[in-house]
Amino acid sequence: MTNRIALVLGLLIVGAIVVDYVYYGTEHGVFLAKKLADLIEWLAFWR
Template sequence: MPEPPGRFQFARHVMTNQIAIGLGLVILGLLGLDWYLADGTGTLFLVRKGAELIEWMAFWR
């Protein structure tokens, strides 16, 4: 019997090892490209903004 509409079906969307490794390689490649072209300034910006977001979220906890 099919699931009623509006309910999640988790079994249909699975993160396989191959997908996880591919995503990891893409992320590492983009970090390396940022480091090569811009000396890591984009990565540093994202890390700083991420730290600000964590502090902001901890304030509202």
Template sequence: MTNKIALALGAIILSALVLDQLMNDGLALLFLSRKLADLIEWMAFWR
């Protein structure tokens, strides 16, 4: 991955987080965080 691609992806992710915070009060990030926690717990079960 080149630096240009990494910076572009970082800018896209950052802008998505800012838009979520402004338009949706951060509920999408909260939803994704909860689902990630569930996934980590599920993966720990299979360990």
């Protein structure tokens, strides 16, 4: 992965988070962060 691709992907992710915050507030972000933490814990268990 080149630096340019990494930068574009990072900007897309940050942009998506900003759009979600502006239109829907912080509740969705907190929910997704909790679910992501659960997924990471579940994957670590099966590793």
